[in-house]
Amino acid sequence: MCIMLVALLAVIAAQPAEAQLYQGRKLVEASLVADTSAIVPGKPFRLGVHLKITPGWHVYWQNPGDSGIATEVGWDLPDGFSAGTLQWPLPKRIAEPGDIDVYAYKNETLLIAEITPPEIFGAESVKLRARPSWLVCEQICIPGSTELELVLPVAQTATPAHADLFAKFAAELPRTSPPPFGVHWTRTATGWNLSLAGIEAAGQADFYPYANEKAPVGHMAPVQIAGGGADLAVPVEGSPEVGGVVIVENGARRGWIVSSKQNTELAAPAKKSAPRGLLGYLLLGLVGGFILNLMPCVLPVISLKIFGFMRQAGDSRAQILQHGLAFAAGIFVWFLGLAAVIVALKSAGHEVTWAFQFQNPWFNFVIGAVIFVFALNLFGVFEIVLPGRATQGISEAGSHGGLGGSFAQGVLATLLATPCTAPFLGTALGFAFSQSAAVIFAVFAAVAAGMALPYVLLSAQPGWMKFLPKPGAWMERLKQFMGFPLIATLLWLLCVIGQQRGTDAVIWAGASYLFVGLAAWLYGAFLGPLSSARAKTLATAGIAISLFLGLGYFAGNLFARSAAASPGKKSSTPAEGMPWVPYSEAELQRLLAEGKSVFVDFTADWCITCKFNMRTAIDTPAVRAAFAKLGIVPMLADWTNSNPEITRKLAQFERVGVPFYLFYAPGRANDPVVLPELLTEQIVLRTIGAQP
Amino acid sequence: MKTIAKSAVVLLTIMGTALAEPHTGEPAPEFTLTDSNGQSHKLSDFKGKFVVLEWLNHGCPFVVKHYGSGNMQKLQKEFTGKDVVWLSIASSAPGKQGNMTPAEANVAKEEKGSAATAVLLDADGTVGRLYNAKVTPHMFVINPEGTLIYMGAIDSVKSPDPADVANAKNYVKQALDEAMAGKPVSEPTTTPYGCGVKYAN
Numbered sequence: 001m002c003i004m005l006v007a008l009l010a011v012i013a014a015q016p017a018e019a020q021l022y023q024g025r026k027l028v029e030a031s032l033v034a035d036t037s038a039i040v041p042g043k044p045f046r047l048g049v050h051l052k053i054t055p056g057w058h059v060y061w062q063n064p065g066d067s068g069i070a071t072e073v074g075w076d077l078p079d080g081f082s083a084g085t086l087q088w089p090l091p092k093r094i095a096e097p098g099d100i101d102v103y104a105y106k107n108e109t110l111l112i113a114e115i116t117p118p119e120i121f122g123a124e125s126v127k128l129r130a131r132p133s134w135l136v137c138e139q140i141c142i143p144g145s146t147e148l149e150l151v152l153p154v155a156q157t158a159t160p161a162h163a164d165l166f167a168k169f170a171a172e173l174p175r176t177s178p179p180p181f182g183v184h185w186t187r188t189a190t191g192w193n194l195s196l197a198g199i200e201a202a203g204q205a206d207f208y209p210y211a212n213e214k215a216p217v218g219h220m221a222p223v224q225i226a227g228g229g230a231d232l233a234v235p236v237e238g239s240p241e242v243g244g245v246v247i248v249e250n251g252a253r254r255g256w257i258v259s260s261k262q263n264t265e266l267a268a269p270a271k272k273s274a275p276r277g278l279l280g281y282l283l284l285g286l287v288g289g290f291i292l293n294l295m296p297c298v299l300p301v302i303s304l305k306i307f308g309f310m311r312q313a314g315d316s317r318a319q320i321l322q323h324g325l326a327f328a329a330g331i332f333v334w335f336l337g338l339a340a341v342i343v344a345l346k347s348a349g350h351e352v353t354w355a356f357q358f359q360n361p362w363f364n365f366v367i368g369a370v371i372f373v374f375a376l377n378l379f380g381v382f383e384i385v386l387p388g389r390a391t392q393g394i395s396e397a398g399s400h401g402g403l404g405g406s407f408a409q410g411v412l413a414t415l416l417a418t419p420c421t422a423p424f425l426g427t428a429l430g431f432a433f434s435q436s437a438a439v440i441f442a443v444f445a446a447v448a449a450g451m452a453l454p455y456v457l458l459s460a461q462p463g464w465m466k467f468l469p470k471p472g473a474w475m476e477r478l479k480q481f482m483g484f485p486l487i488a489t490l491l492w493l494l495c496v497i498g499q500q501r502g503t504d505a506v507i508w509a510g511a512s513y514l515f516v517g518l519a520a521w522l523y524g525a526f527l528g529p530l531s532s533a534r535a536k537t538l539a540t541a542g543i544a545i546s547l548f549l550g551l552g553y554f555a556g557n558l559f560a561r562s563a564a565a566s567p568g569k570k571s572s573t574p575a576e577g578m579p580w581v582p583y584s585e586a587e588l589q590r591l592l593a594e595g596k597s598v599f600v601d602f603t604a605d606w607c608i609t610c611k612f613n614m615r616t617a618i619d620t621p622a623v624r625a626a627f628a629k630l631g632i633v634p635m636l637a638d639w640t641n642s643n644p645e646i647t648r649k650l651a652q653f654e655r656v657g658v659p660f661y662l663f664y665a666p667g668r669a670n671d672p673v674v675l676p677e678l679l680t681e682q683i684v685l686r687t688i689g690a691q692p
Numbered sequence: 693m694k695t696i697a698k699s700a701v702v703l704l705t706i707m708g709t710a711l712a713e714p715h716t717g718e719p720a721p722e723f724t725l726t727d728s729n730g731q732s733h734k735l736s737d738f739k740g741k742f743v744v745l746e747w748l749n750h751g752c753p754f755v756v757k758h759y760g761s762g763n764m765q766k767l768q769k770e771f772t773g774k775d776v777v778w779l780s781i782a783s784s785a786p787g788k789q790g791n792m793t794p795a796e797a798n799v800a801k802e803e804k805g806s807a808a809t810a811v812l813l814d815a816d817g818t819v820g821r822l823y824n825a826k827v828t829p830h831m832f833v834i835n836p837e838g839t840l841i842y843m844g845a846i847d848s849v850k851s852p853d854p855a856d857v858a859n860a861k862n863y864v865k866q867a868l869d870e871a872m873a874g875k876p877v878s879e880p881t882t883t884p885y886g887c888g889v890k891y892a893n
Contacts, residue, residue, distance in 0.1 A: 066826040067888030069754075069850050097785075098817060098891030100826050135753070135852065140789045141887040143753045143852035216844070216883040237715065237881065 027054045027136045032128065032148035033110075035166045035667070038155035039126050042119040045158075046166060047083070048110040049073050049132045049148065058104035059134040061091035063211035063244075065102035065219060069135045069143075070211070073111055076129035080118030087112040089172035090247060090255045091208065093222070101219040103208050104137075110169035125153045160667065167595060167667045174245040174255030175670055177652050181228075183246065185260040191218070191236040192260055196246065197229045203250025205230035210243045217242055222249075282446040289450025323406045324459020328452035330410020335448035336441060343437040361500045364606075365509055365559065368493040371486050372513045373520055378483035381517075382524025410452070496606045499640060508558040515550025519543040578619045578627070583637035585645055591633055592669040598633045599688065600672075602650060602660040605640040609677065610659040617679035626690035632663075663687050713824045716880040720832070720840040723819045725781070727810040728797035738777045740836045742868060746808070747820065748780040749790025749828040750800050752887035753852040758829060759804045761854035763862075764846075768807035771868055780808040783820030785892035790828065791815060817891040827886030833867045833877075842867035844882030 029052040036045040051071070053059055060068040075083045088111060091103040115128070133145035182197035194207055206222040218235035225248070236242055243259040376382065490513075498506040519542075526539030581587065583600060591598050601618060603610040617623070627634055637646045639658050650660060653674060661675035665688075673687055685691040714721055720743075724734045735743065746764070749755055758764040768778050782797065784790030792800060797811045814820055823832060823843075833842035847860035867877045 064885075067884075067886060069852070069885055096888050096891075097893050098783075098821060098826070098889055099824070100888045100891075102888065133851075135887075137887065139890065140751055141753055211883055213848075213883055214879065215881060 022142055025054060027057055027142060028052070028059060028134060028144050030132050030146050030148060032130050032150040033162045033165060034128075034150060034152055035160060035162055036152070036158045037161045038153045038158040039117050040156060040158050041117055041121060041154065043158075044114050044116045046112050047075075047115050047128060047130070047150070048112045048162070048166060048169070049130050050108065050110050050165065051105070051132070051134065052108045053106060053136065055107065057136050057138045058092075058094060058102070058106045059109070059136050061103040061105065061208070062086070062088050063103055063209060063217075064135075065093075065104070066100040067096075068102050068104065068137060068141070071111065071132065071134040073113070074131040074133075075113070076131065077115065078121075078123075078126055078128075080121060081126075081128075082116050084114035084116070087114075087173050089169045090174060090245065090253060093206070093208070093219070102137075110165060112166070112169065112173070121154070123154055125151050127151050163595075163667055167669075170667060170670060172253075173670055174247075174257050176257050178654060179246060179256035179258065180648050180652050181248075183258050183262070187239045188233070190233070191239055192234040192242060194232040194234055194246070194258075194260075195229065196225075196232070199225050199228045199230070199248060201225070201248060201250035203248060205232065206247040206249065207232045207234060208245045208247065208255075209234060209236070212236065212240060212242065215240050217244075225250075282442060285443045285446030286450035286453075289447035290453055320459045322459075324456045326404075326406035327410040327455045327459075328448075330407040331452045332410075332445065332448045333407075334411045335444040335451075339441045339444035343440055361497050361505065364493050364497050364500070365512075365555065368490050368497070368509060369513060369516055371490050371493070372517065375483040375486035375490065376517055376520045378486065379480055381521050410455075492606075492608070496640070499605045505559055508554050512550045512554035512559060515546040515554065519546035519550065522546065577621075577624055578634050580634050580636040583635050583646065583649075585649065588635060589669075591635075592664055595666060596633050597631065597666045597688075598635050598662075598664045599627065600635045600637055600662040600664075602637040602639060602646065602655075602658045602662075604638065604658050607658050613659055613661075613677075613679040617681045617684050620681055622681055623684050626685055626688060630688060630690060632688055665689070714822075714832075714840055714843065716840050716843055716877075718840060719838050720834040721822050723822060725812040725814055725819055727812050728792075728794045728801065729810075730794065731810070733779070733810060733812060735834070736838065738834075739838055742771070742776040742836060742871065743834040744771065744776060744778045744864065744868070745823065745832040745834070746778065746780045747825045747828045747830040747889060748782045748811070749784055749887060749890060750792075750804070751789040752828045754886035755790075755828050757852050757854050758846060758857070759806075761857045762805075763854075763857045764829070765805050765807055767862065767865060770865075772807055772809060774868075774872070776868065778808045779810055779812055780806065781812045781814050781819060781825075783814040783817045783825060784890040785817060786815055788890035788892075790890055815892075817889070820889050820891065825889055827884045828889060829886055830884045830889070831864050833864060833871070835871055841871055841877050842880055843884075844879075845884045845886075848882075850885040 031050045033048050059071050062070050094102050128150045130148045135143050181199045184195040186193040204222045205225050209217040215236050220232050223230040241260050245255040246258050247255045494506050522539045522542045526535045639646045659677050662672040664672045726732050772778050829846050831846050835841045847862045849856040849860035870877050
């Protein structure tokens with residue numbers, strides 16, 4: 001009863017308290033609306049000031065432009081309530097005589113703020129007040145203001161309200177995510193040159209700057225997009241930092257908030273300063289690198305490394321530290337090499353992303369061969385003796401060759417870590433990819449440092465290794481046993497190859513590995529220091545033939561042709577129980593436009609973390625049931641093979657790797673929730689609102 | 693070839709912009725206008741004196757704010773009293789808000805109690821466009837050497853509410869006080885606010 005009364009009051013109270021008249025007409029009709037039927041404690045909702053404007057007249061955007069004055073909204077909320085910043089839908093540019101351009105709204109607009117109520121409060125209803133003020137102009141200008149009031153009941157559950165109105169204007173809000181095209185700022189004599197590149201649509205590009213009190217920012221004319229790019233001259237004396245909204249118009253009209261502080265390229269090397277937030281990203285890289293040690297893909301190598309440390313525990317401290325540093329050097333060399341390749345490819349204009357290597361079947365094939373050979377080594381088929389050391393004494397070879405081994409293991413450990421983008425790492429790398437070469441190197445070095453840290457610490461403080469078991473005969477057995485995780489990793493790689501290139505490719509890769517294995521056995525059995533010269537000659541010939549058959553014939557010929565035989569074989573992750581819709585940006589936008597809520601899973605067959613999440617947290621009976629009940633469309637973005645559309649979508653969120661999960665709640669087409677990279681069923685259910 | 697053409701366009705745009713817009717620290721563009729009493733005034737005639745240019749439209753709420761509160765007149769009295777030349781310029785086109793015949797301009801000056809040196813009529817907008825005057829009131833200050841030393845808003849609170857005058861920093865007064873004391877103007881350019889100047893279409 002009480003609730004009903006309050007709801008009735010709400011309708012009455014939402015009437016404007018005061019309005020300005022011009023020739024008997026009310027030029028602006030203001031009302032206060034909420035996107036919810038009731039306030040749920042602790043649950044943010046949106047309030048909108050809805051302005052209906054007499055045709056022909058306009059009110060102003062946050063930067064009015066050359067004349068006029070920004071519309072303002074003051075909030076008067078109860079204690080404990082907080083209002084977010086005012087969100088402004090895209091205005092229109094209106095040109096007036098005398099080169100006066102203004103940014104304004106005609107007919108109607110909705111200025112939106114997110115309101116967060118306190119977690120706990122006792123009232124049965126809440127009175128919310130807004131005080132909008134505006135200048136409304138046609139030929140002449142008239143200032144206006146009013147006080148609006150809205151009373152909402154307090155309840156434990158609420159239903160959406162004014163959904164159409166909020167959806168319409170939320171769709172017109174500029175996006176805060178990075179635009180899906182390049183933005184480069186260059187200082188010029190008269191302000192800035194804002195250069196856009198890689199825009200997919202034809203049409204017009206425009207920039208609406210934010211106001212700057214001390215330096216008037218002039219206006220520019222909209223520019224036709226040519227060859228995916230556009231150059232906009234932003235006139236502002238002295239070129240202070242500017243922010244604003246880049247607008248791309250091609251039928252649809254979309255805006256992205258940008259700032260000259262990001263992606264800035266100075267015309268002259270006049271000013272040098274560390275990019276904002278670099279330190280934070282380096283720290284994230286460091287932490288992410290450390291966490292890489294704990295990810296599933298690295299586990300086989302971790303066990304390898306633990307074994308290595310145990311063996312070294314009997315050596316001198318100096319030697320142990322040398323091993324640790326050699327391992328760290330391997331990690332650094334890998335990451336910096338990767339950074340060099342990325343910088344080179346980036347400058348060549350390719351789309352390069354984290355773990356991109358595993359999208360290349362040849363890369364998978366070669367890594368598979370390396371892992372297979374490592375496994376054979378652990379099984380005892382042959383011993384690694386580094387060239388140049390073989391002739392030296394066994395003890396010397398043991399210590400020095402061991403350093404080479406530690407170095408190689410450092411490289412291998414990082415190689416295997418790349419498909420699992422650990423939490424933090426995604427952010428740091430997403431940042432790095434939009435940055436200069438120096439920054440990419442710095443971030444990759446930070447990741448390397450993070451990953452190497454525990455090894456260097458343990459080798460510098462071998463005292464801590466006393467917690468590890470004592471060496472003994474069991475070590476040889478353990479070493480052999482550790483070959484099996486490597487074989488398991490090899491199976492995984494073959495599975496990826498199979499999904500990329502089909503069954504034939506797996507068979508030819510297997511045949512190739514067979515001969516590589518034979519070569520390894522010949523090497524181990526007949527090229528030792530005790531073998532006769534004749535045996536050595538024959539074995540060398542056998543190795544040459546095996547490698548020719550393995551790498552030349554099976555890999556170079558049959559494996560390569562299997563790829564050609566199944567062109568464009570697209571892996572589709574098994575449907576399992578979830579009725580997945582394949583991702584495309586067009587389909588996503590269509591679903592969002594229909595007001596559907598969508599869960600997008602960015603995954604790849606080579607990403608074990610993705611698979612783990614899928615099995616344990618996404619494709620489970622409880623989550624499937626919740627999706628069905630709430631009408632959530634599950635969308636699968638499969639990145640097993642390179643897919644530029646998915647790469648761009650990831651880039652929008654400053655991500656360069658999978659796993660990545662997005663949830664678009666109803667009516668929040670511009671504002672998806674980003675889920676963590678390690679999921680639990682509970683996290684998913686909470687995010688989609690199926691669980692409190 | 694395309695690059696050269698593009699560079700040329702950019703260069704021309706830059707030069708065009710530089711020519712079109714007045715800049716503080718540079719000579720104020722020369723002009724001649726007739727006032728509401730039929731007398732002709734040339735900017736260079738006032739060399740040796742500070743000159744204030746005030747863009748005027750008595751129908752604009754922001755002009756009403758500063759005349760209704762007496763703020764503008766007070767400023768005019770203070771500085772004409774210090775031998776400053778104060779020129780109010782109306783660039784509204786015929787038929788648009790703020791356009792005045794010489795007689796109407798004199799009546800308005802009388803009614804509002806304006807202490808301006810002269811009210812100049814610029815119905816074709818030539819001088820307004822020369823100074824890139826966007827709003828009323830858009831303010832310019834020129835020093836005795838003929839250099840533009842301030843352009844922008846009249847004060848720091850962008851609103852049509854007369855009550856805000858008291859809380860605002862007056863940029864024109866600041867510029868004149870500093871320049872008269874032989875100091876550089878601390879805020880030579882600000883973003884103006886007000887109604888758009890009602891130029892001819």
